[in-house]
Amino acid sequence: MASCLLTTNSWGQSAPTKQQLERWHKQFPAADTNRDGILSSEEATAYRKKMLATRSKQSDNDRSARGAPRQFKIDAGWDLPRFPDESVCYKTPTQIKAIYEDVKPANQDTIVSFPEPTGRERRIVATGHSFMAPGFNTLPKICKAAGIQPMLYTHTGGGITGSARYKWEQENGIFQFEGSPVPKLLASISNANWDAMMFGPYFNDKPEYYSCWIDFCLKFNPDMKFYLSDAWPQLYQLGENPASESFFTEEVFDRLGMERRSMSNEVIDVLRKRYPDKVFVLPTSDAMVLAGKAYLQGDLPGIDGVHRVIGGKQRSLWKDQLGHLGPGFERLEGYVFYATLYGESPERIEAPITFGGDPSFPTTKLDQTFRKIAWQAVTKHPYSGVKDEDGDGISDNHQQHGNQSTGQTDAK
Structure with missing residues (x-):
């Protein structure tokens, strides 16, 4: 493999020599697809693409089997009282806009903004990773059915690249991104009006990874609120995977x-x-715990298992070692986001929600169960800011004043 058919950096810049092709043919006889005893440049190219694709798939599977890395190096600059002077966050809105104008994709607006809300709308920016992606996808669809114009602008990534810390470094052009800022959100936060920001958590998080974002947002939008997802239970908490799904009891889910x-x-x-x-x-963890207990009680019709890695069932709560949500649960996460942000039970939404996908799954009954679970998780969590003591499906402290949702306070 080391002879560079699969590893050469110059591949594609010049045609391989006759000697290279002969050497590769000896090492990779399967590349000679027409079996004429001569490896052509076209055959070598096709074989290389095939093998690299296989390697990539195997690498993805290996990462999925291992789970996300929980130990990684953090730049020592995070321990200093101030970020480097060249950080984008210290520049003026006009300067930040100009920086992003130079590096943004051609089809991306430099500044994203939304009109002043006339009803229950909230203008939201967000960072996040693949644990947040299902909710980011379904939330706008839920909002539309509820008569709310969705106003969501995100800067996301996969795994660690979607964490609040990583995105702050990337947007500011500091530490691992020194000299290469991509202030996608910073440009819009500093040049437009916003009501809220959402974040997804990551391993080894520190308050500082969020306070930098919060301080920047409040500098330009002092009335903003901030919402952190708490993810959900993951297999790594167990030390090793259980032998069967019989391990999962209500007590285990609670723990x-x-x-x-x-x-x-x-x-x-x-x-x-x-x-x-x-x-x-954003109490997604409580919602998934409630969903797990509901499954054990037989109250999730169409869901066949707890964890695909353990039980092998396609329609499980979780689908891989990393802990990504199983089919249908993107709705539950979206409902949790909606209930927390807008202070209303998704059970009150009467219009059909156009999620797309298989119209037969989730069933109406399962969808209604997801809505109920979401509202229960949100109203019972002491940090959600949402209470419903009178049981009307509307937050007791989510009063509307004009076009601003100003009544949301900490639940005591």
């Missing part, structure tokens, strides 16, 4: 959920103290 909340609160408690009445939780 995993409490562990998950404790981990999240190490960051969230600090932020809530630092920014009173500003920081809230």
Whole structure:
């Protein structure tokens, strides 16, 4: 393999020599697809593409089997009292706009903004990864059915590249991105009006990874609120995978959920103290714990298992070692986002929601169960900012004043 058919950096810049082709033919006889005893440049190219695609797929499968890395190097600059002077966050809105104008994709607006809300709309920016992506996809569809114009602008990535810390470094052009800023959100935050920001969590999070975003947002939009997802229980919490799904009991789900909340609160408690009445939780973890218990009770029609990695069932709550959501649960996450952000139970949405995909799954009954679970998770979480003591499906402290949702306060 080291003879460079699969590894050469110059491939594609010049045609391989006759000697190279002869050497590769000896090492990779399968590349000679027409079996004429001569490896052509075209055959070598086709074989290389095939093998690299296989390698990539195997690498993806290996990452999925291992789970996300939980130990990684963090730049020492995070321990300093101030970011490097060249950080984009210290520049003026006009300067930030100009920086992004130079590096943005051709089809991307330099500044994204939304009109002043006339009803229940909220202008939202967000970072996140693949755990947030299902909700980012379904939330706008839920909003439309609820009569709310969706106003969501995201800068996302996969795994660690979607974390708040990574995106801050990337947007500011600091540390691992020194000299290469991509201020996609910073440009719009500093040049337009916003009401809220959402984040997805990541391993080894610190309050500082969020406070930098919060401070920047409040500088330009002092009334903004901030929402952190707390993800959900993952297999790594168990140390090793259980032999069968019989391991998962209601008590196990409760324990995993409490562990998950404790981990999240190490960051969230600090932020809530630092920014009173500003920081809230999107309780996706509680929602998935409730879903797990509902499955054990036979209340999730169409769901066949807890974890595809353990039980092998396609329609499970989770689908891989990393802990990505199984089919249909993108709706549950979207409902949790909706309930927290807009202070209303998704059970109150009467219009059909156009999710797309298989119209037979989830069933109407399962979808209604997801809506109920979402509202229960949100109203029972002490950090969601949403209460419903009178049971009308509308947050008791989510009062509308003009076009601003100003009544949301911490649940006590």
